[in-house]
Amino acid sequence: YVHDESETLSDIDDEEVDLYIHDEEGKHIKKILWETANREHLEEQAAKEAAAAASKKAFEAKFENCSEDILAARELAASSTEAVAKSKKVLSESCEVLRVKLDHK
Incomplete structure (x- = not known):
């Protein structure tokens, strides 16, 4: 360096x-x-x-008075959305690291 x-x-x-x-x-x-x-x-x-x-x-x-199945589906949807957002963030950060490394070559 x-x-x-x-x-x-x-x-x-x-x-x-x-x-x-x-x-x-x-x-x-x-x-x-x-x-x-x-x-x-x-x-x-x-x-x-x-x-x-x-x-x-x-x-x-x-969803205040909905069944347990609907609540479970709702929680699954929320956690899936969160997982996708986290995955996008990790991918974005990885791309940025790669871009910086390529810029320094």
Whole structure:
């Protein structure tokens, strides 16, 4: 492995670093500015989360008084969905590792 100086921060002086490090007040101000600039995005995310919660609640209400077989099938479907999501994540991470390795050759 050859150490590349361009990957270090040694060429950045302390004064420049201080410009990027915020105290608590600076963090709070930056948070407010970001939230103001991205208000529409935050509202859309909140609406999506509320819709998902309402959908889940309605779905669960459908099955409140159902049989054990239906409950078992529902649990199997949920665990299958979770397994597929986990598998996709592992595949995605593996592809990313492979891409990085190929980029470094």
